[in-house]
Amino acid sequence: NAGVTQTPKFQVLKTGQSMTLQCAQDMNHNSMYWYRQDPGMGLRLIYYSASEGTTDKGEVPNGYNVSRLNKREFSLRLESAAPSQTSVYFCASSTTGTDYNSPLHFGNGTRLTVT
Amino acid sequence: GESVGLHLPTLSVQEGDNSIINCAYSNSASDYFIWYKQESGKGPQFIIDIRSNMDKRQGQRVTVLLNKTVKHLSLQIAATQPGDSAVYFCAENIERRSEKGGSEKLVFGKGTKLTVNP
Numbered sequence: 001n002a003g004v005t006q007t008p009k010f011q012v013l014k015t016g017q018s019m020t021l022q023c024a025q026d027m028n029h030n031s032m033y034w035y036r037q038d039p040g041m042g043l044r045l046i047y048y049s050a051s052e053g054t055t056d057k058g059e060v061p062n063g064y065n066v067s068r069l070n071k072r073e074f075s076l077r078l079e080s081a082a083p084s085q086t087s088v089y090f091c092a093s094s095t096t097g098t099d100y101n102s103p104l105h106f107g108n109g110t111r112l113t114v115t
Numbered sequence: 116g117e118s119v120g121l122h123l124p125t126l127s128v129q130e131g132d133n134s135i136i137n138c139a140y141s142n143s144a145s146d147y148f149i150w151y152k153q154e155s156g157k158g159p160q161f162i163i164d165i166r167s168n169m170d171k172r173q174g175q176r177v178t179v180l181l182n183k184t185v186k187h188l189s190l191q192i193a194a195t196q197p198g199d200s201a202v203y204f205c206a207e208n209i210e211r212r213s214e215k216g217g218s219e220k221l222v223f224g225k226g227t228k229l230t231v232n233p
Contacts (some may be wrong), residue, residue: 004158007164020127042204043159043223100146101166102209106158 002026004107006091012113015108021076021110023091028107031094031115033058033104034066036087043090050096081114088112127230134192138205141186141214147208150179153226154201162190162203179184195231202226 004025013019025032034046035058045058049068063085065077074093078085088111092104123137128134139146151159165172165179165188172179172223188205203226210220 038224042225045220092158101164103149103161103164104159105161106151106154108158 004091004093004105006089006110008110009108010111012115014115015079015082017114018077018079019081020078021089021091021112023075023107024073025091025092025105026072027092027095027105029095029105030071031096032068032075033088033092033094034064034074035048035090035092036060037090037109038087046076046089060073060109064092078112081112083114084093086112086114124225125228126188127228127232128195130195130197130231130233132195133230134190134195134199134229136190136192136203136229138188138190138224139186140188140205142207142209142222143183143186144208148179148181149206149221150177150188151204151206151223152199152201153204159204167200168184179189192229195229197231197233200229200231202228 007022030051031093033048034041037043042062045065046060046064047058049055052071055066055068067072067075076108088109090106094102094104149164150162152162153159161178162186163174163179165181170181176193180189204208206221206223211220
């Protein structure tokens with residue numbers, strides 16, 4: 001049981017390049033999330049997927065796209081990377097219902113630098 | 116802007132002492148709160164959670180206290196160990212989205228860095 005797995009762990013891009021961050025969870029969770037973490041800013045939600053087949057914007061979606069490929073996998077794509085997207089990206093998942101809460105489980109992050 | 120904040124950005128304690136990390140929130144409608152621990156180079160790790168219908172919850176060496184009157188959340192760590200050194204975040208759930216399957220809208224604090232001195 002690996003939990004939430006993110007690849008790659010590190011990436012350096014040049015401005016304008018594209019890439020996809022991969023995330024997979026093996027906990028059978030229905031909800032998945034992408035966050036970015038910047039110094040002094042805390043974790044900010046980029047996109048989320050409440051269930052397979054649905055995705056919605058979070059707090060800072062500009063410059064990103066997502067795909068919920070199946071229940072296990074949720075990818076984040078940067079079509080044209082910008083230096084402002086230099087950050088640590090975390091994928092998370094949770095099991096949620098309409099009448100209960102549960103905590104998010106996070107991966108170990110992808111450290112992205114855009115030059 | 117963020118509604119969740121922290122009273123102190125850093126906290127230094129001696130090994131074996133108890134630690135108390137504080138968090139203030141501003142949304143009185145928040146119904147669920149979580150504490151996370153983040154070690155260097157790793158993702159946030161769930162420690163303990165509490166719902167708004169409770170004022171105290173205990174785990175192994177950790178206790179979370181919720182004071183809804185003053186919108187204050189605290190994490191107490193008993194007999195702090197060097198392995199407890201990390202950044203601790205609180206998070207509040209400010210919205211339950213009504214999508215199929217539901218999802219949370221969490222607002223995270225910026226974190227308190229706990230250093231445990233041997």
